[in-house]
Each structure stands twice: as C-alpha cells, then as structure tokens.
Amino acid sequence: MQIYVCVKHVPDSAANIHMIDNRNIDDSVPFLMNPYDEHAVTEAAALKKQIPDSEIIAVCLGKKDAESTLRSALAMGADRGVLVETDDMCDSMTTARVLHAAIIRDGGADIILTGKESIDSEGMQTQFRIGALFDFPVVTNAASLEITNGKARVGCELAGGRTRTYELTLPCVIGAGRGLNTPIYPTFPDVVKSRKKPIETVARSQLNVSDAPGSAKIISMTPLVQKRNPRKIIGTPAEQAAEIIRILRQEAKVLS
Amino acid sequence: MTKKYDAIIIGAGVIGSPIAYELCKMGYKTLNVDKLPDAGEGSTAGSCAIVRAHYSTEDGVALAYEGFKYWLDWENYLDNVTDEKGLAKYMNTGSILIKSDGHDWRKVKKHYDAVGVKYEEWDLDTIKKHVPPIDLHKHWPVRRPEDPSFFDEPTEMLEGAIFCPEGGYVNDPALSAHNIMRAAEAKGGEFMFNAEVVDIRSENGRVKGITLKDGTQIDADIVVNVGGPHSFKINQMAEGVWEGCNIKTKSLRHEVMYCPSPEDYDYLNDGYHMSDGDIGCYVRPEVGNMFLIGSEDPECDPQEWVDPDQFYAGKGGPGRDNVLTDAQWKAQCYRLGKRIPSLKVPNQPKGVVDLYDCSDDWIPVYDKSDLPGFYMAIGTSGNQYKNAPVVGRMMAELIDACEKGLDHDKEPFHYEFKYTTRTLNVGFFSRKREINYDSSFSVNG
Numbered sequence: 102m103q104i105y106v107c108v109k110h111v112p113d114s115a116a117n118i119h120m121i122d123n124r125n126i127d128d129s130v131p132f133l134m135n136p137y138d139e140h141a142v143t144e145a146a147a148l149k150k151q152i153p154d155s156e157i158i159a160v161c162l163g164k165k166d167a168e169s170t171l172r173s174a175l176a177m178g179a180d181r182g183v184l185v186e187t188d189d190m191c192d193s194m195t196t197a198r199v200l201h202a203a204i205i206r207d208g209g210a211d212i213i214l215t216g217k218e219s220i221d222s223e224g225m226q227t228q229f230r231i232g233a234l235f236d237f238p239v240v241t242n243a244a245s246l247e248i249t250n251g252k253a254r255v256g257c258e259l260a261g262g263r264t265r266t267y268e269l270t271l272p273c274v275i276g277a278g279r280g281l282n283t284p285i286y287p288t289f290p291d292v293v294k295s296r297k298k299p300i301e302t303v304a305r306s307q308l309n310v311s312d313a314p315g316s317a318k319i320i321s322m323t324p325l326v327q328k329r330n331p332r333k334i335i336g337t338p339a340e341q342a343a344e345i346i347r348i349l350r351q352e353a354k355v356l357s
Numbered sequence: 358m359t360k361k362y363d364a365i366i367i368g369a370g371v372i373g374s375p376i377a378y379e380l381c382k383m384g385y386k387t388l389n390v391d392k393l394p395d396a397g398e399g400s401t402a403g404s405c406a407i408v409r410a411h412y413s414t415e416d417g418v419a420l421a422y423e424g425f426k427y428w429l430d431w432e433n434y435l436d437n438v439t440d441e442k443g444l445a446k447y448m449n450t451g452s453i454l455i456k457s458d459g460h461d462w463r464k465v466k467k468h469y470d471a472v473g474v475k476y477e478e479w480d481l482d483t484i485k486k487h488v489p490p491i492d493l494h495k496h497w498p499v500r501r502p503e504d505p506s507f508f509d510e511p512t513e514m515l516e517g518a519i520f521c522p523e524g525g526y527v528n529d530p531a532l533s534a535h536n537i538m539r540a541a542e543a544k545g546g547e548f549m550f551n552a553e554v555v556d557i558r559s560e561n562g563r564v565k566g567i568t569l570k571d572g573t574q575i576d577a578d579i580v581v582n583v584g585g586p587h588s589f590k591i592n593q594m595a596e597g598v599w600e601g602c603n604i605k606t607k608s609l610r611h612e613v614m615y616c617p618s619p620e621d622y623d624y625l626n627d628g629y630h631m632s633d634g635d636i637g638c639y640v641r642p643e644v645g646n647m648f649l650i651g652s653e654d655p656e657c658d659p660q661e662w663v664d665p666d667q668f669y670a671g672k673g674g675p676g677r678d679n680v681l682t683d684a685q686w687k688a689q690c691y692r693l694g695k696r697i698p699s700l701k702v703p704n705q706p707k708g709v710v711d712l713y714d715c716s717d718d719w720i721p722v723y724d725k726s727d728l729p730g731f732y733m734a735i736g737t738s739g740n741q742y743k744n745a746p747v748v749g750r751m752m753a754e755l756i757d758a759c760e761k762g763l764d765h766d767k768e769p770f771h772y773e774f775k776y777t778t779r780t781l782n783v784g785f786f787s788r789k790r791e792i793n794y795d796s797s798f799s800v801n802g
C-alpha cells in the first residue's frame with residue numbers, strides 16, 4: 102500500500118511569535134510538525150505494521166526549513182520525504198493543488214493521511230480539497246481507523262462529543278484528529294536511522310500546478326496578544342474548589 | 358513615609374528568604390522586598406533544585422554536604438512552622454556521577470574523602486543493574502546534533518561512576534522559598550511584594566535605604582542584594598559597589614527539558630539523579646515520569662548572556678527569550694538519548710527556561726561590599742539552590758560580625774558549620790578574589 106502523509110511545518114504553539122514585517126513570521130521562531138500531522142504519521146506507521154509491504158511517503162509544501170519537519174516524519178516511521186519548496190505562504194486551494202500534483206508525480210496513493218487542521222492557519226480545508234481534486238472520499242477528525250478488504254472504516258468525532266462511523270472505499274483521504282492515537286515519538290536510534298532516508302526536494306514551479314480560479318492572500322498579519330488578568334483564588338481548599346467550579350460554570354461556561 | 362528596619366533584603370528567593378530567617382533569629386528586624394507577587398517566584402521557581410555534593414573545590418563540596426543536612430531536617434529547620442501551601446519535600450534518589458572526561462571526578466573523589474562524603478564506586482555492571490535502560494558507551498567530546506560526527510557510532514566504553522547515596526532533589530523549589538518566608542515571618546520578619554527597588558541610597562559613606570519604583574523610601578542600616586539574575590543591576594544602583602567587585606555577575610540563559618521516560622522504566626520512583634559529563638547533561642526525575650534534563654554547559658553550546666528584564670518580558674527574540682528552542686531541545690534530548698536509547702523524544706519542546714546569576718568563575722559572591730552596610734549573596738551560578746539554608750545562616754553571621762566591627766576584607770570571617778564539623782573561610786567567596794581557576798566554570802561550580 103502507498104501511504105501518503107501530508108505534513109506542515111508550523112510555528113511552535115509555545116513560541117513568542119515575532120514578525121519580520123507585517124506578513125512574515127521571523128524564521129528563527131521555532132517551527133515544528135503540525136501536532137495533528139503527528140497523529141497522521143503515527144497512524145501511517147501503524148498501518149505499515151499491519152500491511153508490511155507498504156511505503157510511507159511524507160509530503161510537505163513549505164520553505165527549505167520545512168525539511169526538519171520531514172526529518173521528524175522520517176524519524177517517526179515514514180520511509181521517504183518529498184519537499185515541495187516555496188517561499189510563499191499558500192492558501193488551502195493552492196496547497197491542495199500542489200500536494201495533489203506532488204502525489205501524482207510521485208506515483209499514486211492508496212490512502213492519504215493529513216491532520217484535521219493546521220494550527221497556524223486553521224483552515225480545515227486542505228484534506229477536502231485534496232479529496233475533491235482526486236475524486237476520493239474524505240472524512241476528517243478521525244478517532245479510529247481500520248482497513249479491511251480494501252475498505253477503510255473510520256470513526257470520526259463530531260461536535261458535541263458525538264461520533265459517527267463511516268466506511269470509505271480506497272483510495273481515500275483521512276484527516277487525523279487527536280483521538281486517533283498517541284503519537285509515537287522517535288528514539289535517538291530512530292533518529293540515527295532516519296538520517297539515511299531520502300528527502301527529494303522539488304521546486305513548486307517544477308510541478309506546473311495551474312492557478313486556482315480564486316485565491317485567498319494574506320494582506321497583513323499581527324501576533325495576537327492575549328490579555329491575561331490573573332486573579333488569586335483564596336480561602337480554604339473547599340472554598341477555592343467551589344470558586345473554581347463557579348468560574349468554570351459561569352465565566353468559562355465549560356461546565357453546565 | 359519611611360519605616361525603620363534593621364535590614365532590608367532585596368529578593369525573596371531561596372537565598373534571600375533564609376538570610377531574613379536567620380537574621381530574625383538573631384534579633385534583627387528584617388524586610389524582604391521583591392518585585393514579584395510571592396516568594397520564590399524568580400529564578401528559584403525555574404530551578405532543578407538538585408541536591409548533590411560534587412563540586413570542583415573542597416569548600417564547594419563541604420558547603421553542599423552541610424547544606425544537604427538542612428534538607429533532611431526540613432521541618433525542624435523551619436521550626437515546625439505551618440505553611441498554608443504545604444511543605445516542600447526533599448526526595449532522596451541518590452546521585453550518580455559518571456566518570457568521564459567532562460568532569461574532574463578524581464578531584465571530586467579527593468574532596469569527598471577530605472570532607473567525609475559517603476560514596477561508592479560503581480563499575481559498569483553495577484550501574485546497569487541500578488539503571489536498566491542505560492547504555493554505557495563513551496561519547497566524549499560533547500557535540501551538537503548540527504555536527505555530523507554527533508551521530509558517529511561509539512566504540513569505547515565508560516569507566517564507571519561514583520555513587521553518593523545522599524543526594525536528590527527538592528520537589529517544589531518555589532514552595533521551599535515560601536516555606537522559609539513563613540518561618541521568617543514567625544520570627545518577626547516582614548515581606549513586601551510587587552515592590553521594585555530602583556535606587557539604593559547612601560549617606561556619609563554608608564548605606565541608608567532603598568527607593569521603590571513608586572517613590573516610597575524605606576530606610577535601614579543594612580541592605581542585602583539577593584536579587585538573583587538582577588544582582589548586577591542592583592549592585593550598580595549602590596554607590597561604588599559594582600566598581601568595587603573584582604568578580605562580576607551576569608545573567609545566563611539556561612534551558613531545562615522535560616522528556617517522558619521510556620514506558621517500561623519508572624524513572625520517577627526508581628530513578629537517580631545523574632551528572633553525566635560525557636554527554637554534558639544532568640538529569641533527575643520529574644512528576645509525570647519525566648526526565649528533567651539540564652545542560653552542563655559544554656563548550657560547543659552557545660552561551661546566551663541576556664538582559665534579565667528583557668528575558669522575563671519574553672523579549673529579545675528566539676534563543677534570547679524565555680521560550681525553549683528547537684535546537685537546544687534536540688541537543689539535550691538526543692544527548693540523553695545516547696545514554697538512554699529507549700528515550701522517546703517528542704517533536705515539541707517541553708520544559709523551562711530561566712536565568713543563572715552567573716559569576717566570572719561560577720563560584721558565588723557571599724560578601725560585604727565597598728559601601729558599608731551593603732552586602733551581597735549573588736553569583737549563584739546555577740548551583741546554589743542546595744546551599745540556600747546554610748548560606749542564609751552564613752550570611753547572617755557574616756553580616757552580624759561585620760556590623761560588630763569585623764574587617765572581613767582583612768581578616769576573613771570563619772563560619773562554623775552546624776551539622777558537619779568544619780569551618781569555612783568565607784573569604785573564599787570574596788568579591789575581591791582573583792578568578793578561581795580550580796572552578797569547573799560550569800554549573801558544577
């Protein structure tokens with residue numbers, strides 16, 4: 102089975118975001134693999150265990166630096182990587198077109214895994230657009246996946262804590278959610294081994310991807326500075342607990 | 358409005374709080390002033406709080422060994438005070454010092470013998486028996502993952518280790534400072550928070566008091582600089598003090614990583630503190646069955662000397678601010694991954710970044726100053742948490758002796774240890790000393 106995993110190189114959610122102008126994030130801000138994509142890579146590695154002659158190809162559209170995210174995917178179990186290099190920030194229409202072209206150029210997919218969203222642009226569209234370009238079925242926020250008799254049975258989490266199970270014909274596209282697995286992180290020996298795995302770099306222009314009929318461009322970007330108003334919760338442990346419950350109910354509204 | 362105290366202590370970290378506690382016990386009326394909201398919230402909160410005896414100098418070993426006894430006797434030390442936040446806990450894991458080219462362990466052993474520190478020599482089989490997931494290949498010299506030879510297959514084996522059964526860590530360093538604050542308050546000490554000192558006033562060649570950011574002036578005949586990574590800024594506020602120090606302090610950024618232990622190893626309960634100069638790391642258990650990984654500052658690593666105000670404000674940019682970097686995360690975790698090959702390294706860095714108040718020779722300055730009445734307990738260089746209670750006592754006695762007329766610069770004060778039988782020439786920590794080349798010039802002091 103040819104398993105493609107699309108991975109994105111995103112700023113570390115814990116980093117202080119610095120901008121170099123009003124559109125680009127300073128390259129020296131730590132970037133790493135989009136956390137949802139870690140679930141996708143982990144699931145790919147599990148599938149390969151189940152279907153041993155599979156090959157896992159990690160594909161990434163990004164700047165040269167994004168190679169480090171592909172290296173992480175290789176250390177986590179991917180067999181090789183394809184970096185489609187661009188200096189542009191691409192919207193999900195373009196990203197899907199490029200990834201689609203890169204996968205076709207590379208061979209063909211039996212299954213394509215992505216994260217359910219990227220934590221930087223939070224578009225939640227790329228997997229659907231890839232599916233549409235291929236004419237493959239798509240589900241997202243997968244929490245379970247089973248492949249039997251050429252079909253994928255996928256449990257997806259919906260809003261409000263509901264889940265729905267789908268059966269998809271292969272090839273298909275699956276957006277991985279947090280519930281799918283616990284990411285398997287590499288050991289140092291895994292990292293050493295992965296250094297020998299190949300990464301092919303393709304310039305975006307080499308792919309001859311036609312422009313989408315429309316596009317979304319970033320005109321300006323500013324870091325969001327969240328206002329924090331810390332308050333001290335005082336009193337006996339029982340009073341403190343009661344106050345926390347009150348805040349969770351009345352202010353944060355996460356408890357009913 | 359001015360209010361009179363006998364002594365003002367700038368800083369309520371793990372060093373400032375015990376100085377107040379001990380001065381109070383000696384009858385001084387003290388006030389600790391800290392710009393943060395509570396005790397121990399400065400660099401103490403980011404400390405790994407490891408308690409171990411190996412230092413490069415005999416006095417360093419002796420002080421740490423004496424300090425260790427205080428942690429063992431914590432409730433008594435605090436005179437059984439109650440703290441509504443609970444008490445910090447000393448976790449005795451035992452301490453493994455890997456024999457490597459990264460440590461002058463022969464010197465450490467000699468000091469252990471001189472001071473009477475209990476230890477065992479472990480061969481490789483013994484280490485392996487105690488730390489099942491360990492790999493004992495030799496990797497020296499320490500390198501960075503950006504260097505291709507970092508990934509070379511090791512061929513030689515290590516020699517062994519020195520194991521001290523007495524060693525471990527304190528589970529909550531900020532809480533330990535808070536505990537000491539409560540103990541000091543019980544003896545009459547006062548603490549003032551959210552109050553930043555912006556000036557140190559002097560008159561007729563003697564310290565007179567402090568001025569806070571809001572303009573408040575508070576007077577005292579004694580002012581002690583225990584400002585942690587801000588120590589050099591505070592010395593610069595006091596007339597002639599900074600200029601009078603031969604040994605200066607600066608703040609050095611230090612990243613500490615939390616990496617999950619391999620699943621089949623209960624590191625939290627079965628693990629040891631380990632200093633491993635061969636890979637330039639020290640480790641101890643952390644809640645959540647994590648390896649807490651500190652760096653022993655190997656030569657190949659960049660040193661980031663930063664402005665403490667910028668740093669704590671999250672400014673200065675990547676590698677200079679208070680957020681972990683991917684490069685250092687990989688460096689420290691992969692180094693440990695050579696020692697613990699089953700260690701799994703997440704993609705996202707987790708841990709803490711804080712500042713060492715580093716002196717020129719990584720040995721602290723516990724001293725008076727060129728301004729009468731102004732004292733300092735600074736330059737703790739990432740390695741004085743463990744000594745905090747004994748330093749509190751030593752500083753209080755030094756201050757008392759100087760106030761009673763001792764010329765400590767001419768006739769250095771000798772501090773008599775309370776638990777171990779030994780005296781320490783406090784002149785060892787003098788601001789006027791020449792750089793001590795016996796030092797390791799690292800966190801090992």
Ligand SMILES: Cc1cc2nc3c(=O)[nH]c(=O)nc-3n(C[C@H](O)[C@H](O)[C@H](O)COP(=O)(O)OP(=O)(O)OC[C@H]3O[C@@H](n4cnc5c(N)ncnc54)[C@H](O)[C@@H]3O)c2cc1C
Nearest residue numbers: 368370371372392399400401404405407554585737742743
């Ligand atoms: C990452 C890290 C790991 C470490 N690991 C270990 C270890 O394993 N073992 C060990 O023995 N040691 C360790 N250390 C060292 C040890 O933690 C420090 O030496 C110790 O905590 C320093 O305490 P302090 O009270 O001097 O400083 P701090 O805790 O920083 O206290 C200084 C206080 O002064 C206040 N202050 C500064 N300027 C002003 C001003 N102008 N006005 C008012 N208040 C001011 C600050 O707000 C702060 O609260 C480590 C240190 C770090 C940073």
